[in-house]
Amino acid sequence: MNTKTKSVWCISILTAAALFSGCETGVPKGALAMSPMTLESRKMSSRKFQTKDEEKVIKACAALLQDLGFTMSESSVKLGMLAGYKDRSAVQGGQIAGKIVMAALFGVNMAIDANQKMKASVITQPSKENPNETVVRVTFQRIVFDENNQISRLEQLKDVKYYKEFFDALGKSLFLTANDI
Amino acid sequence: MNRSKFVTLLVSISLFFGCASSSDQLLKTDKGQVELRKMQSRVFDTNDSEKTLRTIIATLQDLGFVIDKADATLGTVTATKLEGFNLVMTVSIRPKGEKQLIVRASAQFGLKAVVDPKPYQEFFTSLGKAMFLEAQQVD
Numbered sequence: 545m546n547t548k549t550k551s552v553w554c555i556s557i558l559t560a561a562a563l564f565s566g567c568e569t570g571v572p573k574g575a576l577a578m579s580p581m582t583l584e585s586r587k588m589s590s591r592k593f594q595t596k597d598e599e600k601v602i603k604a605c606a607a608l609l610q611d612l613g614f615t616m617s618e619s620s621v622k623l624g625m626l627a628g629y630k631d632r633s634a635v636q637g638g639q640i641a642g643k644i645v646m647a648a649l650f651g652v653n654m655a656i657d658a659n660q661k662m663k664a665s666v667i668t669q670p671s672k673e674n675p676n677e678t679v680v681r682v683t684f685q686r687i688v689f690d691e692n693n694q695i696s697r698l699e700q701l702k703d704v705k706y707y708k709e710f711f712d713a714l715g716k717s718l719f720l721t722a723n724d725i
Numbered sequence: 726m727n728r729s730k731f732v733t734l735l736v737s738i739s740l741f742f743g744c745a746s747s748s749d750q751l752l753k754t755d756k757g758q759v760e761l762r763k764m765q766s767r768v769f770d771t772n773d774s775e776k777t778l779r780t781i782i783a784t785l786q787d788l789g790f791v792i793d794k795a796d797a798t799l800g801t802v803t804a805t806k807l808e809g810f811n812l813v814m815t816v817s818i819r820p821k822g823e824k825q826l827i828v829r830a831s832a833q834f835g836l837k838a839v840v841d842p843k844p845y846q847e848f849f850t851s852l853g854k855a856m857f858l859e860a861q862q863v864d
Contacts, residue, residue: 571812571834575788576847578854582787589786618794623778625795663805665791667782681783683791685807698807700789 590681591711591722598668601678604717605666624668634660634688655690662686756840764842766829767849767860781816784855
């Protein structure tokens with residue numbers, strides 16, 4: 545083995561070792577700081593209801609999550625907190641079409657999304673401005689797994705339609721109007 | 726490179742990465758306990774546990790977390806942030822004397838404990854604003 549071959553071997557082994565050990569990444573800067581989007585996001589995911597009966601509101605939220613197919617995983621009435629999850633299919637027509645095209649053109653078996661764990665968390669609290677109102681905030685996120693059971697997406701669901709639909713249903717079950725905060 | 730050299734190389738690499746069992750991670754801390762506790766804790770001038778826990782929950786929600794668990798008796802809140810990464814945070818409170826509370830936050834990013842002080846500083850700055858109180862260092 546000449547010197548050049550030796551150095552190529554050495555570099556390859558070191559690179560492989562570095563990749564094997566994994567990259568040292570930490571918490572992204574700003575991940576735990578308030579941003580200009582914070583207020584907008586709070587408004588989207590919160591509504592206030594004209595009642596000071598926080599327990600009644602949280603019970604209605606629990607019933608709604610159950611209606612929506614969530615399994616309750618945690619609750620604390622004292623702190624106005626509810627959490628639930630549901631496991632559902634994540635298969636999308638577009639991805640199946642993409643998989644077929646990739647297989648036909650390049651003979652590649654592309655892994656597509658297969659299932660997802662969706663999480664919801666509801667927090668209730670008495671309004672700071674008006675003690676006769678209760679503020680409800682709901683947040684959703686999901687973990688998507690592909691066909692190889694590898695995580696393909698970790699995300700908070702930020703589409704306004706989910707929040708609007710949730711609060712419309714909650715308003716109906718409370719016989720109250722959901723007002724913007 | 727002959728076979729024996731190759732085997733020697735493989736053995737050297739495996740020794741280089743150590744032979745400790747991965748289960749030894751169970752009671753391992755990545756930094757000194759005192760140093761870690763100091764970086765993860767702040768004192769607030771309030772003795773209202775419930776209000777503090779509710780503010781912690783609201784702050785975590787503002788920061789994009791989904792609340793997984795909350796226990797008023799234990800004084801703990803656990804939440805997860807998913808944004809292309811998986812950041813899990815447990816925040817606990819305990820009284821310090823009669824008029825103060827110690828808030829401690831510990832985070833896990835992916836498969837690693839967060840031992841960098843900066844994310845904790847960011848979190849306590851956010852929490853301090855929401856509490857309308859200054860987050861003081863623990864003595």
